[in-house]
Amino acid sequence: xxxxxxxxTEISVVExxxxxxxxxxxxxxxxxxxxxxxxxxxxxxxxxxxxxxxxEQNEISGRxxxxxxxxxxxxxxxxxxxxxxxSAVYFCALSPLNDYKLSFGAGTTVTVRA
Amino acid sequence: SQTIHQWPATLVQPVGxxxxxxxxxxxxxxxxxxxxxxxxxxxxQLLFYSVGIGQISxxxxxxxxxxxxxxxxxxxxxxxxxxxxxxxYLCAWRISGRRRGEQYFGPGTRxxxx
Numbered sequence: 001x002x003x004x005x006x007x008x009t010e011i012s013v014v015e016x017x018x019x020x021x022x023x024x025x026x027x028x029x030x031x032x033x034x035x036x037x038x039x040x041x042x043x044x045x046x047x048x049x050x051x052x053x054x055x056e057q058n059e060i061s062g063r064x065x066x067x068x069x070x071x072x073x074x075x076x077x078x079x080x081x082x083x084x085x086x087s088a089v090y091f092c093a094l095s096p097l098n099d100y101k102l103s104f105g106a107g108t109t110v111t112v113r114a
Numbered sequence: 115s116q117t118i119h120q121w122p123a124t125l126v127q128p129v130g131x132x133x134x135x136x137x138x139x140x141x142x143x144x145x146x147x148x149x150x151x152x153x154x155x156x157x158x159q160l161l162f163y164s165v166g167i168g169q170i171s172x173x174x175x176x177x178x179x180x181x182x183x184x185x186x187x188x189x190x191x192x193x194x195x196x197x198x199x200x201x202x203y204l205c206a207w208r209i210s211g212r213r214r215g216e217q218y219f220g221p222g223t224r225x226x227x228x
Contacts, residue, residue: 033215044204106156
């Protein structure tokens with residue numbers, strides 16, 4: 001069974017501050033995928049990134065960066081110089097390599113104040 | 115490119131009435147299809163998924179059912195709605211036959227049972 005834990009329920013920051021979202025997972029599978037999704041107030045989930053378990057290289061995309069550490073089973077997400085448009089609920093998810101399903105964390109609500 | 119449609123966008127139904135939510139995907143063939151429910155302020159709950167026409171897997175036994183009458187059409191139904199069926203319903207699709215697992219979500223349907 002898979003389990004994804006996002007311990008932070010809500011985070012509130014002032015614009016231009018950095019914010020880091022924690023994600024810790026549990027799985028017995030040796031190969032798996034990790035994901036981050038963004039859910040803005042409109043409701044639609046937007047896919048942000050997929051990471052393979054055998055690739056621990058960190059990734060940066062604009063103001064977003066992801067830190068994958070297999071040794072601690074964590075896949076953290078950092079938003080640098082946050083903006084009001086970053087306000088959303090962010091979900092971390094896990095899927096074994098050949099599974100049809102995603103296991104989602106409970107989500108972290110990020111509020112960026114102007 | 116692929117697109118996913120859901121309708122209606124919002125729905126208010128009395129307790130005991132029937133339900134039919136529809137989801138269609140364009141631009142891909144034989145997708146894996148999913149129905150999720152998100153209660154207010156809560157995480158995502160997988161309800162059903164389908165890997166092909168007529169193939170439905172149920173994750174949570176309840177008064178909801180799903181059908182896949184065509185390759186890219188996924189329908190969520192109920193014969194008699196309960197108050198607890200209120201929530202945000204999301205349809206998602208995934209490319210089948212590839213070794214990657216991200217799902218792409220539709221805009222969702224907000225259902226209020228009164």
